[in-house]
Amino acid sequence: xxxxIIVERPRPGVGLLRLNRPKRLNALNQATMRELAAAxxxxxxxxxxxxxxxxxxxRAFAAGADVNEMLGKDAVDMLQSYRFKQWDVVRTFxxxxxxxxxxxxxxxxx
Numbered sequence: 001x002x003x004x005i006i007v008e009r010p011r012p013g014v015g016l017l018r019l020n021r022p023k024r025l026n027a028l029n030q031a032t033m034r035e036l037a038a039a040x041x042x043x044x045x046x047x048x049x050x051x052x053x054x055x056x057x058x059r060a061f062a063a064g065a066d067v068n069e070m071l072g073k074d075a076v077d078m079l080q081s082y083r084f085k086q087w088d089v090v091r092t093f094x095x096x097x098x099x100x101x102x103x104x105x106x107x108x109x110x
Contacts, residue, residue, distance in 0.1 A: 025063035060104040
C-alpha cells in the first residue's frame with residue numbers, strides 16, 4: 001500500500017510509522033509526506049491505536065525536505081506547495097506522537 005513508509009502495529013495500542021527511503025537518508029519528498037499524512041489520518045480514526053511512533057532506520061531518521069523537489073521554485077511556489085498542508089496533519093494529530101530519532105536528523109522547525 002505504501003512505497004516510502006512502512007506501517008506496523010508492533011503491540012496493542014501502538015502504531016509505528018517507519019520512513020523508508022534509505023538511499024536518500026529518508027528525505028521527505030512529496031510522496032513520502034503524502035503517505036505519512038494518509039497513515040496518520042488512518043491511525044487518528046482507529047480507536048485501537050492510542051499512540052504513534054515515527055522512526056527511520058539505523059543510518060538516518062530523516063534528512064529533512066528533499067531539496068531536489070525545490071529546484072527551480074521560487075518563494076511563492078514553496079508557499080503554495082503541498083508541504084504545509086501535509087505538515088498540518090502531523091501538527092494536529094490528536095494522539096501522542098513520538099519521534100524515535102536515531103542516526104542523522106536534519107531539518108528546521110519554527
